[in-house]
Amino acid sequence: MTKELIIRSDSSAIDLALLKDGKLIELHKEDDNSNFSVGDIFLAKIRKTVPGLNAAFVNVGYEKDGFLHYHDLGPQVATLLKFIKRVSTGKIKDFSLKNYSFEKDIDKNGSITDVLKSNQSLLVQIVKEPISTKGPRLSSELSFAGRYVVLVPFSDRISVSQKIEDKDEKARLKRLVKSIRPKGFGVIIRTVATGKKVADLDRDLQNLKDRWAGMCKKLQRANQPSKVLGELSRANSLLRDMFNDSFTAIHTDDEALYTQIKDYVSTISPEKESIVNLYQSKAPIFEKFGIERQIKTAFGRTVSISKGAYLVIEHTEAMHVIDVNSGNRSNKSKSQEETALEVNLITASEVARQLRLRDMGGIIVVDFIDMGKADNRKKLYNHLRDEMKDDRAKHKILPPTKFGLIQITRQRVRPEMNIKTREENPNQNGEIEAPIVLINKINADLQKLIKKDYKKLSITAHPFVAAYLTRGIPSPRSKWFFDHKRWVKILPRDAYTYLEYHFHDKDGEVIKI
Numbered sequence: 001m002t003k004e005l006i007i008r009s010d011s012s013a014i015d016l017a018l019l020k021d022g023k024l025i026e027l028h029k030e031d032d033n034s035n036f037s038v039g040d041i042f043l044a045k046i047r048k049t050v051p052g053l054n055a056a057f058v059n060v061g062y063e064k065d066g067f068l069h070y071h072d073l074g075p076q077v078a079t080l081l082k083f084i085k086r087v088s089t090g091k092i093k094d095f096s097l098k099n100y101s102f103e104k105d106i107d108k109n110g111s112i113t114d115v116l117k118s119n120q121s122l123l124v125q126i127v128k129e130p131i132s133t134k135g136p137r138l139s140s141e142l143s144f145a146g147r148y149v150v151l152v153p154f155s156d157r158i159s160v161s162q163k164i165e166d167k168d169e170k171a172r173l174k175r176l177v178k179s180i181r182p183k184g185f186g187v188i189i190r191t192v193a194t195g196k197k198v199a200d201l202d203r204d205l206q207n208l209k210d211r212w213a214g215m216c217k218k219l220q221r222a223n224q225p226s227k228v229l230g231e232l233s234r235a236n237s238l239l240r241d242m243f244n245d246s247f248t249a250i251h252t253d254d255e256a257l258y259t260q261i262k263d264y265v266s267t268i269s270p271e272k273e274s275i276v277n278l279y280q281s282k283a284p285i286f287e288k289f290g291i292e293r294q295i296k297t298a299f300g301r302t303v304s305i306s307k308g309a310y311l312v313i314e315h316t317e318a319m320h321v322i323d324v325n326s327g328n329r330s331n332k333s334k335s336q337e338e339t340a341l342e343v344n345l346i347t348a349s350e351v352a353r354q355l356r357l358r359d360m361g362g363i364i365v366v367d368f369i370d371m372g373k374a375d376n377r378k379k380l381y382n383h384l385r386d387e388m389k390d391d392r393a394k395h396k397i398l399p400p401t402k403f404g405l406i407q408i409t410r411q412r413v414r415p416e417m418n419i420k421t422r423e424e425n426p427n428q429n430g431e432i433e434a435p436i437v438l439i440n441k442i443n444a445d446l447q448k449l450i451k452k453d454y455k456k457l458s459i460t461a462h463p464f465v466a467a468y469l470t471r472g473i474p475s476p477r478s479k480w481f482f483d484h485k486r487w488v489k490i491l492p493r494d495a496y497t498y499l500e501y502h503f504h505d506k507d508g509e510v511i512k513i
Contacts, residue, residue, distance in 0.1 A: 002248045007235055007261075008285050009254035016235055017291045018242075024294040026356050027417055028238070036062060036136050038126050038413050039145065039231030041215060043084075044138075045224045046120045049112045056116050057135075058124055061225040064135030068124060070112045074141025076154035077115055078103035083154075084121055087219045095216040096209075097184025102154060121224055128413045144208045147240055147268050148193035148201050149177065151208040155186025163191040176201055182209060192244065236264050241392060243269060251289070253279045282508040283491065292494035298357060299419040305350050309343045313354065315416075319363035322351060326369060340369040341376045344404075345383050352387035361393070361412020370404040381406070438465065438499060439476060445513050449503060450484050456506035458489035465501060466492035 001021055008015040018026035042060045049056045057065035074080070079102045086092045092100075106115055116122070128137035144151040158177050160170045173189045176198045181187050182205065193201060215229040222228055231237055235257065239250075243265070250265070252258050258278040266273040279285045286292045297304065303311040308327035313320065326343045351366055371377055377400045384406065385397055394411040442459070449457060461469070469476045469490050481487050503511040 001246060003246045004249045004251065004289070005235075005238065005247070006285060006289050006291060007250070007252035007254070007257060009252065009257055014235065014254075014257070015286070016238060017286065017289070018238070019289065019291075022290070023353075024291060024298060024357065025353055027295070029417070030235070035227065036060070036126055036129055037231050038129055039237070040126045040227055041142060041229040042124055042126075042225055043219060043222045043228050044122055044124045046116050046118055046122060048118055049116055051111060051113055054112050056112055058122070058138055059225050060124065060126075060136060060138070061227075062130060062135050064130065064133070066124065066126075066136045066138040067134070068138040068140065070110065070115070072127070072137075072139040072141065073106065073112075073115060074139070074154070075105035075108075076102060077106055077140050079154045080123060080140060080142075081120065084123055084219065087216055088121065088222075090220060095213045096182065097153065098182075100184055102184075123219075123228070129415060131412065131415045143188070144211055145240070146190075146204040146208045148190055148196055148204045149208070150188035150190065151205065151212065152186035152188065153212060154184065156184075157186040158189070159186075160189045161191040161193075164189075164194055166194075169194055173201075180205060185209075235261060239264060240268070243272075245272075247272065248275060250276045251279045251285065252277075253285045284493070284495070287493060287495070295419060296494060298354070299417075303350065303354065305346055307343075307346060309347055311347060311350060311354070319365055320360050322354075322364065322366045324351075324366065324368045337372055337376065340371045341379065344368045344371065344376075344380045348380060348384040349387050352384065352391065355388070355395075355408070355410060356391055356393075357417070359393075359412075359414055359417045361410050361416065364408040364410060366406045366408065368400060368404040368406060370402075371400075377404075438501075439468065442469075442501060443476075443480075445503060446480060446484070446488070448513060449511060450486060454505060454511070455486075457486060457511075458491060458504045458508075459501055460491045460493045460496070460504065461501035462496045462498050463492040463494060464498065466490050 002019075004019045006017045006019065008017075012031065014030045016026075016028040016030070017024055044058045044060045044066065047057045047059045047065050053069070055067060055069040058068050060066045079100075082103060083092070083100070087095070122140055123142060124138040124140050125142050126136050127139045130136050142153055144153075158174055158181060160173055164170055164173070173193055177187050177189055180198065180202045187205070189201075211229065218228045232240060235252075239261070250261060252261060255278060258276065262273060262276045265276055279288070281288060284292075286295075301313060303313065305311065310325050310327050312323040312325065314323075315321075324344065324347045326339060347368070354360070355364065368380065371380070381397070381399050388395060388397065391410075393413070396409045398407045400406045442461075446457070459466075459469070474482070477488055477490060503513065505511055
C-alpha cells in the first residue's frame, strides 16, 4: 500500500490531497486569510449569557459570535478565569502550574449564569469552524495536541486513546506518562504513541509545555479579542495526526513549504525525511498525480463506481442522503441476493471514502439495496465499519434496517468540501460554439505567435480539445508542422473549461496574445 500527500500552493491558498494507492481519499484547502481554524486559542470576551440555552455567546473577532455551551466550559473553568486575571495583571510569572492552587470543580448540571458574566475575559479554543451562518463552536477546556500526547492544563487525569486495544500497551504507556507528567496538567495519550519510548513522550511533552508558556506570555499584552495561539498549518497538522510508516511520499510545488515540511518530518520521524520531495516539473502538480481528474469525477451529484454501480448523493437542510444503485451490474450475478450483497460491499467502500473526501458531517442516511438475509446485512455493517476505521472524525454507525437503510452520524468541525463539477454554458444564449470555430481561433493565435518568432511553443487545453488537435491523419498539429515548420507540444488539462486554452513559451510561461 502506498500513501502520498500532494500539496499544491498558490498565492492565496494551499490545497492538500491525500492519496491511498493512487486514489484520492482526502482533500483539504487552507486559505491564507483563514483566521479561525480548529485548535486556535483566543483571548475572548463574553458578550452575553443565555440561560435558556445554558450557553454564552462570545466575541472572538468573527462577524458572528462564537457559541460556548456550559458542558464545554470544562470542570476547572473557575481556575482558568482566576489564572487569566492574574497573568494579565502580571501577578504570575511562573506558568508551570507547579504551585498553583486549583478552585473547586463546577457543578456538572449547573447554570451558565453561575459561572460566567458579561464582559468577562476568557481563553477559548475553536472546536468547530464557522459553518454557513453560524459562528465558531468554542470550548474553554483547552488542549495542546502534540505528536504522541495531548496536554490539558488544569487537570490531573491520564487517559489513553480507545483505539489502542492492547491492555498491556495501555498500562505501559500510562505508567510511562505518570512518571513524566508535569504537575497541574492532564495528559491524553494518542494512538501513534504505541510502542514509543519514554524519551519520545517526554520530548513531546516539553514542546507542548513550551507552547503553553509562550501563549501565557502573550496574555500580558493581548487585546480582546485576539488569537494568542495558532494551530499548526493544515499540512503540518495533517502530518502530526496521520503520519506513520505507511507514508511513502510527500510532494509539494512550493520551495518554502518544502523546507518547512522537511524540517517538521525530520523532527517527528527523522528516518522518513527522504520521502519529502520538491516538485519541479512544468506540468501542474495535481495534473501529474491525476488529482484534477479524480476531483471532477468524485464531487458530482452522481458518483460512478467499478462494475457499473453508482451512488447518488443529495444534501438537504437536515441531512445527507446517499442512494445506492446497481446499474448494469444487476445481470452479472446468479441471484438477486448475491447481486445486492456484491454491490453493497463495493459501494460501502466508496461511501466511506466520500464521507472523508467531502468531509460530510451531521446525519447521513445511506439507502443500500435491500437484502433478505440477516447474515448479509451483518456482513455489510461490519465491512462499512472496517472501511471507516481510518476516519479521524468521530462517527457512529447503526446496523442496517430491514429496508436496507444505514444511519451514520459524523462529527462536523469544518465546512463541507463542496466542489462544483458542472460548468456554465460559455454562451449566454444557450448555445456553444462548434469545435471547428475554436480550432480556427487557435490557428489564428498560432499564426500571430509564429510571426513574433516564438521558436518553441506548447498549448494547454481541455482534454477534448487536446485530443482533437492530436488525432487523425493528418492531425491539426501535423498540418501546423507542414505549414509553419513548428512542432507544437499539446498538453491536456483536466481543470480547464471546454473553451479554455493557453499558449506557453519555451520556459512554460503563459503567452498573452
